[in-house]
Amino acid sequence: MDRLSTDGILAHAAVVYGYFPAVSEGNDIVVLTEPKPDAPVRYRFHFPRQQRGRFLCIADFIRSRELAAERGEVDVLPFQLVTMGQPIADFANELFASNAYRDYLEVHGIGVQLTEALAEYWHRRIREELKFSGDRAMAAEDPEAKEDYFKLGYRGARFAFGYGACPDLEDRAKMMALLEPERIGVTLSEELQLHPEQSTDAFVLHHPEAKYFNV
Template sequence: LRLMDALMGVKRGVPGATLPELKQRRVAKRDTPVLQVDEPEEPGGRSDVAVDNPVPTPPFLGTRVVKGIQLKEYAGWLDENALFKGQWGLKDAGSIEAEGRPRLRGWLDRLHTEQLLEAAVVHGYFPCVSKGDDLIVLDEDGGERTRFTFPRQTRGRRLCLADFIRPEESGEVDVIGFQVVTVGSRIGEATAKLFEANAYREYMELHGLSVQLAEALAEYWHARVRSDLGISAADPASVDGMFRTEYQGCRYSLGYPACPDLEDRAKIADLLRPERIGVHLSEEFQLHPEQSTDAIVIHHPEANYFNAGGRR
């Protein structure tokens, strides 16, 4: 934001306005070259993830659409640290309190009064099993409806997202959740108008807030899912604990290391039909409006974030 303010000052001819000097990148010199050596894959098959955890009973099978979710319902799930420091570039506590919080209150009031938010969710529960590295979503008759293939760690615990689902050979059927949430297209249209008007500071603030509000809605709905599945007793008392995922289960968004294949979004879209809440998938497998997220929701007590390219 400071850089954009300086740029606009120069562009408008404000006396004394200058751009900051470029910082020189410094790379430490090495006496010897670094050799890239592929580490050998450690032997072993499936990870040691438990397969005897209780399988919860979902409130329904299939999908449901929920519209008209009010800002007050999910605003408390806003990750202010990610917003102030990550999106708005406010690095110290003083600037956050003196500048960040007042502007946040102003933006939230404006979003409410101008009705720029259209929060909606489409979610569902489906029977499933796993086979090797595959998550197999079943239809009502027990046949295969669709299949996701996930990467497995080659070292350490050898985790794979499919390991958190009952294996097919167990003879038991598990349950998997999927969700797509959006705060709608109006807020994106408002940010575009700010950009066209060269109001870059306001654009960056509103864009950053819109992205974090979509995440807040996703966190809020994941908590609803845990409650529906009867596993919310492990939820922490504080919102900070929620952001540290100190609860049972995990919400995996596509594109992250455990499920990196964005083409899998087409499978989620086929299951949930998110166009019912105004969300569409582009040819590049991006969600539109931008302020939308999708996720695979797993209930297993050991489910957590991990890098499929290495150790836990």
């Protein structure tokens, strides 16, 4: 376990993120070429709608193009991608190849947890940077108690393609084109999986009613 720190294995963690102008059109979220209500579509993301219950769709939590035109202001859609880098995966594979299965499981588990922790940390960073009217940060609504973070007590939510309300994993390729994570060493396989393995991506919805749901 000492090698994780002494060999600099954890020094390869990296993040790429960005804020993109967006509006909704029906069940779609469209990322625009510029922050104007009548701007052309850069990328379109389609989301399914619930067929029962509240009939929710991810696009419901982004300002519609019509409302954006009325107010003269589009919405914003943050994307983020974090990675622990290739060395920790190489170290885990080295342990597995040498039949050190217990150490392999521990290192692999640490890598998974560190990746998720970095994603959560950067989600917090986005909430700090994203400001509403009156220069009030989204993070101003974060809970005081640490345990409430585990209950998703902050405003909005972080969503990943391939799960729950956004099951289309092919949309990950569009996100990759927006973020250009190759500059931090992350690529997308033909199977739409991120490499290095200990990497994760997401988009953030700031709407106060945006919480996890399934379709």
